[in-house]
Amino acid sequence: MSGSEQESAHRIIHRTVERVARESYGRLVAYLSAHTRDVASAEDALSDALVKALRAWPRDGVPENPEAWLMTTARRSIIDHVRHEQVAKASEPTLALLREDSKEPNMTLSPEFPDERLKLLFVCAHPAIDPAMHTPLMLQTVLGLDAALIAHAFLISPTTMGQRLVRAKTKIRDGGIRFEIPQERELPERLDAVLEAIYAAFGIGWDDMVGVDQRGRDLTEESVWLARVLLRLMPQEAEVHGLLALMLHCEARRSARRGPDGRFVPLSEQDPKQWSLPLIEEAERHLGEASSRGRAGRFQLEAAIQSVHAERGRSGRTAWPAITLFYEQLIRISPTLGTQTGYAAAVAEAEGPKAGLAVLDEIDLAAVSTYQPYWAVRAHLLQRLGKTPEAADAFDRAIGLSEDPAVRKFLLQRRG
Amino acid sequence: MQFALLIFEPPEAFAARNADENDPYLGAWRAYHKAIVEAGIFVGGNPLQAPETGTTVRLKNGKRRVQDGPFADTKEQLGGFTILELPSLDAALEWAARCPAASIGAVEVRPVSPEYLRRVTG
Numbered sequence: 001m002s003g004s005e006q007e008s009a010h011r012i013i014h015r016t017v018e019r020v021a022r023e024s025y026g027r028l029v030a031y032l033s034a035h036t037r038d039v040a041s042a043e044d045a046l047s048d049a050l051v052k053a054l055r056a057w058p059r060d061g062v063p064e065n066p067e068a069w070l071m072t073t074a075r076r077s078i079i080d081h082v083r084h085e086q087v088a089k090a091s092e093p094t095l096a097l098l099r100e101d102s103k104e105p106n107m108t109l110s111p112e113f114p115d116e117r118l119k120l121l122f123v124c125a126h127p128a129i130d131p132a133m134h135t136p137l138m139l140q141t142v143l144g145l146d147a148a149l150i151a152h153a154f155l156i157s158p159t160t161m162g163q164r165l166v167r168a169k170t171k172i173r174d175g176g177i178r179f180e181i182p183q184e185r186e187l188p189e190r191l192d193a194v195l196e197a198i199y200a201a202f203g204i205g206w207d208d209m210v211g212v213d214q215r216g217r218d219l220t221e222e223s224v225w226l227a228r229v230l231l232r233l234m235p236q237e238a239e240v241h242g243l244l245a246l247m248l249h250c251e252a253r254r255s256a257r258r259g260p261d262g263r264f265v266p267l268s269e270q271d272p273k274q275w276s277l278p279l280i281e282e283a284e285r286h287l288g289e290a291s292s293r294g295r296a297g298r299f300q301l302e303a304a305i306q307s308v309h310a311e312r313g314r315s316g317r318t319a320w321p322a323i324t325l326f327y328e329q330l331i332r333i334s335p336t337l338g339t340q341t342g343y344a345a346a347v348a349e350a351e352g353p354k355a356g357l358a359v360l361d362e363i364d365l366a367a368v369s370t371y372q373p374y375w376a377v378r379a380h381l382l383q384r385l386g387k388t389p390e391a392a393d394a395f396d397r398a399i400g401l402s403e404d405p406a407v408r409k410f411l412l413q414r415r416g
Numbered sequence: 417m418q419f420a421l422l423i424f425e426p427p428e429a430f431a432a433r434n435a436d437e438n439d440p441y442l443g444a445w446r447a448y449h450k451a452i453v454e455a456g457i458f459v460g461g462n463p464l465q466a467p468e469t470g471t472t473v474r475l476k477n478g479k480r481r482v483q484d485g486p487f488a489d490t491k492e493q494l495g496g497f498t499i500l501e502l503p504s505l506d507a508a509l510e511w512a513a514r515c516p517a518a519s520i521g522a523v524e525v526r527p528v529s530p531e532y533l534r535r536v537t538g
Contacts, residue, residue, distance in 0.1 A: 155509045369455045370510070399444060400451025405519045412443040 013057045020066045021050055025144030028067070030116035032074055034179045039141055040169040041078055049073040071113055117142060118233040119179045125193035126177050133168045134197035140165060143222055153204050153219060195243045195299060198226045202247050207404065220251060241290035242300035245283045249306035252279035264410040272313035280310050301330040320350040337363070341373045353384040372401035376411065418459055418499055418528035419508040425495035425521040430466040444516035452500065461498035492521045499528065
């Protein structure tokens with residue numbers, strides 16, 4: 001091969017390795033850590049295997065089943081590492097892995113290995129792990145996202161995020177957290193934690209607070225991908241359909257949120273022709289799937305609210321009374337600041353600003369000292385009631401709490 | 417705990433200080449200050465005049481050295497500082513992200529050192 005032919009062959013292999021890594025990272029980490037519970041070692045072993053691939057594949061050719069090659073190589077790396085350390089101290093699950101390995105001395109490539117990602121997702125959202133770390137853990141171990149990128153998204157220094165991730169993984173390994181699908185009894189609550197963690201990633205991406213990751217996708221795309229993986233693994237769960245429906249409805253309106261000059265466009269002023277019809281239709285299909293399973297939940301209700309908003313594309317109107325009804329149910333099962341504020345805004349549209357303000361007044365002021373949406377809604381309602389100085393104050397609070405310059409500009413203009 | 421937010425701004429931000437009442441950057445700063453005060457976390461702080469007004473003093477080998485201009489010759493310059501009382505660095509970083517300067521310049525967050533203050537002041 002000529003020098004330049006060799007170079008482009010290398011580049012193709014590099015890209016192949018990257019592609020396999022991207023698509024298979026979560027499956028590989030999940031399988032490698034499912035028995036040892038040692039997620040950090042699995043990740044290290046996989047990194048090692050990827051480096052080895054970059055060296056071996058240009059020389060020996062890309063294997064027929066690259067994923068299996070990586071899995072086998074990573075497993076060997078873990079076993080070698082354990083042998084190198086004091087084997088006597090090895091944990092029972094690692095010893096089991098060693099025994100399994102000794103049965104197949106030739107390490108023939110097994111074409112399929114089970115998808116343990118569902119167990120890994122439940123592990124990441126385990127109650128014993130700091131709730132603030134559920135989403136970062138998922139993003140790193142299931143999606144293989146760079147720890148520094150995750151840190152930026154969560155407004156934490158990369159070093160601190162690295163330390164917290166290590167601590168969480170150590171807890172998984174040493175704290176007796178089992179790699180298993182929860183029992184029927186605990187499933188709803190445990191599943192909810194998984195869904196919350198995926199939705200949290202979506203929320204961060206939604207606020208445009210992170211750029212594009214090393215896979216060329218942003219956090220909203222990554223979290224939709226995670227939800228789809230979860231749905232494939234748990235197709236019978238209504239709330240998983242609900243979460244996907246919610247995210248797809250939001251994604252459908254994404255490009256309508258900003259004007260051509262980058263200015264912020266609130267939902268009420270968006271042109272429905274800019275909403276993605278295919279995404280709305282897919283969202284509606286999932287919402288239908290969810291309701292046919294008869295287990296109501298928080299994400300289905302949130303998706304239902306977004307569905308009513310999407311209706312404006314067909315009917316030209318927003319059915320605010322329907323939205324307030326959904327919020328009333330939502331508040332019963334999930335009385336967060338978000339749902340209470342959303343409810344107040346809906347009541348204001350359905351019954352007038354005074355009624356909306358009355359709902360806001362029920363919220364404890366101390367709880368909203370840094371909650372921007374409360375102040376934005378309050379400012380809007382006070383303005384509609386003609387209470388100019390109080391409205392200006394509330395606008396200032398909302399502006400001062402906003403991170404996005406486009407949102408600040410919009411509120412400043414509204415304030416007058 | 418007290419955290420200092422050191423505010424670094426590009427030349428455009430300093431130029432905008434004389435802009436009219438409707439300037440969005442000025443509006444954003446007014447709102448930010450209000451939000452900090454109403455949240456009960458504002459301890460103190462001040463904007464500084466533009467970097468050209470700075471004069472830097474050193475003593476080198478016992479000799480006075482006075483230089484026109486700020487300490488460092490960087491594009492973004494110190495424009496002011498704010499001291500906030502907050503429970504954690506995480507909270508301070510959230511407020512730093514809301515600071516209008518964060519989207520056009522940079523905000524350095526550093527904890528105040530009460531230990532060293534005690535040593536110095538006795």
